[in-house]
Amino acid sequence: MNIEQLKTLLLEVKNDQCDIETALNQLKILPYEDLEYAKVDHHRELRNGYPEVIYSPGKSLDQIKGIVQNMLKRSQGNILASRADLSVYEVVKSVTDDAIYYEEARSVVVKRQEYKTTDSYILVVSAGTADIPIAEEAAITATVMGNQVKRLYDVGVAGIHRLLNNVSIINDAKTIIVVAGMEGALASVVGGLTDKPIIAVPTSIGYGANFGGVSALLGMLTSCASGIGVVNIDNGFGAACMASKINKI
Amino acid sequence: MNIEQLKTLLLEVKNDQCDIETALNQLKILPYEDLEYAKVDHHRELRNGYPEVIYSPGKSLDQIKGIVQNMLKRSQGNILASRADLSVYEVVKSVTDDAIYYEEARSVVVKRQEYKTTDSYILVVSAGTADIPIAEEAAITATVMGNQVKRLYDVGVAGIHRLLNNVSIINDAKTIIVVAGMEGALASVVGGLTDKPIIAVPTSIGYGANFGGVSALLGMLTSCASGIGVVNIDNGFGAACMASKINKI
Amino acid sequence: MNIEQLKTLLLEVKNDQCDIETALNQLKILPYEDLEYAKVDHHRELRNGYPEVIYSPGKSLDQIKGIVQNMLKRSQGNILASRADLSVYEVVKSVTDDAIYYEEARSVVVKRQEYKTTDSYILVVSAGTADIPIAEEAAITATVMGNQVKRLYDVGVAGIHRLLNNVSIINDAKTIIVVAGMEGALASVVGGLTDKPIIAVPTSIGYGANFGGVSALLGMLTSCASGIGVVNIDNGFGAACMASKINKI
Amino acid sequence: MNIEQLKTLLLEVKNDQCDIETALNQLKILPYEDLEYAKVDHHRELRNGYPEVIYSPGKSLDQIKGIVQNMLKRSQGNILASRADLSVYEVVKSVTDDAIYYEEARSVVVKRQEYKTTDSYILVVSAGTADIPIAEEAAITATVMGNQVKRLYDVGVAGIHRLLNNVSIINDAKTIIVVAGMEGALASVVGGLTDKPIIAVPTSIGYGANFGGVSALLGMLTSCASGIGVVNIDNGFGAACMASKINKI
Amino acid sequence: MNIEQLKTLLLEVKNDQCDIETALNQLKILPYEDLEYAKVDHHRELRNGYPEVIYSPGKSLDQIKGIVQNMLKRSQGNILASRADLSVYEVVKSVTDDAIYYEEARSVVVKRQEYKTTDSYILVVSAGTADIPIAEEAAITATVMGNQVKRLYDVGVAGIHRLLNNVSIINDAKTIIVVAGMEGALASVVGGLTDKPIIAVPTSIGYGANFGGVSALLGMLTSCASGIGVVNIDNGFGAACMASKINKI
Amino acid sequence: MNIEQLKTLLLEVKNDQCDIETALNQLKILPYEDLEYAKVDHHRELRNGYPEVIYSPGKSLDQIKGIVQNMLKRSQGNILASRADLSVYEVVKSVTDDAIYYEEARSVVVKRQEYKTTDSYILVVSAGTADIPIAEEAAITATVMGNQVKRLYDVGVAGIHRLLNNVSIINDAKTIIVVAGMEGALASVVGGLTDKPIIAVPTSIGYGANFGGVSALLGMLTSCASGIGVVNIDNGFGAACMASKINKI
């Protein structure tokens, strides 16, 4: 409710076009409506093709089933269940035929609308074969969120020429997600090749002094290339969220 | 040198319009020119109003003096010395009258052109008084890089109403830098209020279990709000770099 | 044995109403009786409706069975087995029909008396769905200890309006238990909304830089809100103990 | 503004006792007034004898001077500057004759009202001589906040009898602050002697494997005694805040 | 070979009682014989009742079988397989009827001689029920090594009176092994009650901020009681080795 | 393509011995050919007897099968699959009869050529029985890479004489790989006995304060002996790579 609407309401009260009780009921919820406005306008997001999202870990299959059924009733948008294993897919499938399983990305999508897309694209770059599941989580998430996505996989810094052969696809992207485990050096090297914003995803790939992704995380945070934003270890989903926000500017 | 230019050159050789030696000299540097192309086109950056940058720590005053003198000769752009204390300012001042010292931001600028600016703005949000130096480092860096910058300081989550009173300035920004120490919760709360990309800067403000910024760093990385990119502890400069890249898209 | 009783005893010795040997036997244990007094008067606790408690992990089912049988003989109070899985429930059930299993809270109660309750209440606030088991551990424990308990779940800081819609239930509590994983920011935000003592429980919910609850733990310890006491990661039981002590003052 | 006041206002509009513009101005700020209500009622705190608080580190002497001058104008309450060294005291002294310096507690108080006090008391227990500054920070803070405070110092667990000699002062307290460095075992032992809520403050006293207070912090968090809330390392101030909240219930 | 023996040998050479080749063969190994002397005289240990020891983890059952068969041939002493699960016991049992399984201590003994014993005793003190397996590992190891061992279990510091009721058994020991998890405070308290050397064993019992025994380890290393030697987490075996060395002085 | 070749090409164009299109095609790839030259000449490696390598973890059996089939077509060299369990062996075996499984070393080799060997040898030294799998990984890898390898196992520093008995085999090696867990002291001691370059491999053997190999890693990095290069925890493969490079100089 904006100032104009508020003024109109008061005028209606003054002119007896609206009784006190009705006005009161509208004003009573004003603070919270305002707060509703304060929070992200999710409807706008949904109108723009964003899916509703379920983070699967820590939820029972029954809970996921219930949430999906609810969402199916509430809106016509797509639904994305992230970090979903096969059993999540099966339970969603039992509720709706629109369920698709992106196995490598561990993502289930209930696809009730075509994914929107953009002219500009998000590039997902990954270092090793073992980083691909996280890279795919990012790529699928970004796709479902309505972005054009390109992939550049298996371009680790120990074979730097493969990366250099692809400079133009890097520089033509609107934003770049770099997924790398071990020492995470790929983010620094890509950062040296482009002036596009980079979102770095450390992965837990590695062993020993990798400490579950800490070596890549620290490497990315202390990168000698400026302008790299880092997300949590293995957080392909979060990287896609940020990339999508940038891509849709 | 693109394919057409290369073809022309060969034709000239064939037609004796260009002697072997001259052609050789042009071709000899081909790989590296190409690589020069591969790397970020820094001249483009400079044309766009980006400053040349000196990271001050670990450089002697003599070294900084030399670097500045060099830059002054080489280009007409502005120069930014980051993490600069008063003595850095004095040595730069001794070389050029254009030196300005932003004390709180610990930044020296040799201002030879007016800063460019943008219609969209970057918002720098900070939690406590003690986080302001890092927030200012981000704000001044972004300004010198040619961005419009707005500030929203002292809106820590323990007094949430001050933040909520400023929802519109948050949602009207193109991207937001959130600077916070201690538990770094401000990033999560701002992330819940907006769908703009957020760059989070953990600061080393705090003591005890803060561990020099680790508590804020981990808090920001594991934020329950999606789409937050984190930079290194106290890295206001890096946050400004990323924000500038996003703001100028 | 207090001074008066001691005086009486000595008088009886003096007056031959008590022989030396009998007096000696009473005095011999004086230090330890005194120490028994020194330690918490568990009988007072039991009279007040506190249950006897068994921490299940690291105990065999046989051991648990034996302990329960012992307790059943020794007193008429309720018994609480914490961190109990289904097999613990089954073994307790085999011993007494009074066993109840609170599955989500992983708590078995042998309920031989109605739980007492209080006029004032403890509020248990939790951030995400995945934090609920720990929140329930706290809520059930506090209930069994004889407190009125209210719950406010799923009010994470990324959707701050849901929390703000519930300010009054927060401020009317006598003490508040805040259960949160990831960055643990909920404790800070609740701490900014109330002047009631807060007990914060970091949970191990999360992945990557969460490090098994460390990010939430550090966030809560370094909270910008004052007056928050933190318990061990996932320690809903301990939080309930402290809350109960405060609530019963 | 509550429902009744809102109804009255609408009636005045209806009855032309209040013009639209005036009503509009009152309603415009409604959400935030409501939010002001949502946050802690600091005036109530001040009426109850709470001081206004300045956390000194990271603030320049000029900033502190300005803040104090502001506070002096704004209210008649006491002012507490925590973590204050002698220079802070001197600058406060230059502004008002009411400044008192509690050197060991590193606390400056502008005492313009007698400290209130309570019938019940907070007990501050500390282990070694070197823990006393933090213990005093807690004790002075609690005193200035209007609590009766008793002290029991130098009762480390390596000389357990000194602690046992003081069981009654422990059990008669309403809540207990335990301050200890090194292994922090004092919290566990006191926790075994009483059923009062305990707030544990790990100190950074120690060297080597103490790691700046981490050994005490972990020891207190994993204490075998239930119902201990832990605050940040060296955070005597925060412990006093929580103890004061409990003591004033 | 000592100086006297060496002199004798040279005399024999001189007097043709020993030919050059024989002398050479004896002298050739002199350095290593000497080194054999340098290392611990294991035969002396065996004569004194020490067992031969096999650390089971990381060895296949076949390897353990082979080692035991070898030892059975080589000497008449007892054999101790530590950290042994049931399958280790079974494979040892298949080789010799003298095998005994101490299940709680996870120790297999091939008992071919009565355990020796000592007049003085080692006391093994433990805090909680869950620490008993490590305490038993220490107790059984010390027993098999020929020491008299006494046990004092379940005397955690949260119930300090149980420990104080047993001061004399503590002070009459020659050395004391203290086994405790969680915060490890028991070592400090026992250290304050006695002037006997204490060997502290942190256990990995606990969760959350226990970090697999780190909280107890740091607590014991930074103990306020002097003269406590700490062994690795869960290393009951090593504690028994050191205690045995002290007890047999 | 070097300068001479480039000159020749231009001359041929000039002299019509090469048409423009052909020259263009050669020049077009110049940067990348140059980069191909820049990267390690893998063909040279293969000619020298190096195997092609597959790092097995994180690859599905189908992926490994495909990679091996590809390699079999592409070259005649040997193939080494590292960190391979039995199922990897079986899938490779299903593709080629040349597969050999070195079980302890967890290495599968497709042996299509005899391993080359060298006059000089690499010595692999290991401390305990449990370190042998990593030592074997190093030994087999080095062997397959065409090096002569000698082994010196089970020479931990707690029985220093066994190491000293083997000083000559240490000093005659060209380079030495030292594999040790626990405190990793073996690297320091060997480093004091020889002036040959040492590559130290910390293993994750141990428990408690070993922290998955960290104790050995830190011990080796801070060794009091100079000239020790350390590889990642359990990285026998990487140690063999470096040793092979040194041995083949």
Added chain:
Amino acid sequence: MNIEQLKTLLLEVKNDQCDIETALNQLKILPYEDLEYAKVDHHRELRNGYPEVIYSPGKSLDQIKGIVQNMLKRSQGNILASRADLSVYEVVKSVTDDAIYYEEARSVVVKRQEYKTTDSYILVVSAGTADIPIAEEAAITATVMGNQVKRLYDVGVAGIHRLLNNVSIINDAKTIIVVAGMEGALASVVGGLTDKPIIAVPTSIGYGANFGGVSALLGMLTSCASGIGVVNIDNGFGAACMASKINKI
């Protein structure tokens, strides 16, 4: 007060040889006298030549002065101020002429009695020059506590022969203190050469991955040699306490 004395007292009451009030006063303090007995009999320690001890850090010079003056009045024993810098020495010197400063050991002794000594000796072994201050702290402390002490310095494992040349002085000691920084390997090697109890002191000597003594600490805790008790980093004092307890058995 033992049973006999208690019986006598009761008889005296019975026989009117002692009035009630007098008896009461004696009995009233019984628990604590008993507890006084429970704690270490410090008088016995002092009679045996132990000094009174002051841990200097964290105490003001005035406090130290006061403590020393007190001790001087209270007993005739020696006084040891550990971790004492020159200023501590000077303030002690101003109070008594008996003050001696052991500079390298950072220890001040007020020597009012000749140090006692023992037939058996404690051996202090250290690795590098930089470890000597901690070694001396141990040696001087042990000496002042009345032990015969021998030193074996600068025998680091990188020059193993120097250690081996001194096997007999190692094996003739009653107990051995091993002081080492960096990787702390000396403890393992000495542990392999002797069956005497070893107390290991990690020092903070080193840089980088030494992490202030952590590398040595972890190395000693995970030593492959059994029967090593570890004290805190740089804790020469604590090692001497434990060694003295063992040596005086």
Added chain:
Amino acid sequence: MNIEQLKTLLLEVKNDQCDIETALNQLKILPYEDLEYAKVDHHRELRNGYPEVIYSPGKSLDQIKGIVQNMLKRSQGNILASRADLSVYEVVKSVTDDAIYYEEARSVVVKRQEYKTTDSYILVVSAGTADIPIAEEAAITATVMGNQVKRLYDVGVAGIHRLLNNVSIINDAKTIIVVAGMEGALASVVGGLTDKPIIAVPTSIGYGANFGGVSALLGMLTSCASGIGVVNIDNGFGAACMASKINKI
């Protein structure tokens, strides 16, 4: 003493050419002479142009003076004092005119012989300006040890083309020292460009999540390029030792 010499000695005894006492004296020291042989033949090193080395930190100027004077008498070789500040230089200068100070490398050399050199060279590569002191420590140390050294500085991965422009100097080296702080990615990239053995030196350059060099250290240990040996943080000296050993093979 080898077998032949031993045989000769015995023959002389047999033939009365050597009396028993003389033979005894020679044989008595046999084990240790042998051990002297066991340890590195330092004389051979010195003959080969290696300097004697003093690690300066933790030694007083007087101690350093004494050590240098000693060395000057004992041999004619060069002397290297590492980690030496100006005051070390001055004290060495006061003893001998041959002292040279390499300020950036913090190295003092007493140069009494020309440095030897080699045909092959060690390449020292460094990332940023701030890494140069450590790179110089490595370069000067390697030079003084008699190696030809080349430098390639300021080739960080964020400007990858500068590194690629220097592929031939990298591939022509015999071994390469890579010095880098921050994320340490340079080691991986160089490792991908060459098949020469690489010694990686992490530096403590950086801030925040660099944690004093940990980010670079972990990055280098987990490098995706094989065959990289890592030394301690900032350990340019140790890297030079290893490189020298490899270069002189």
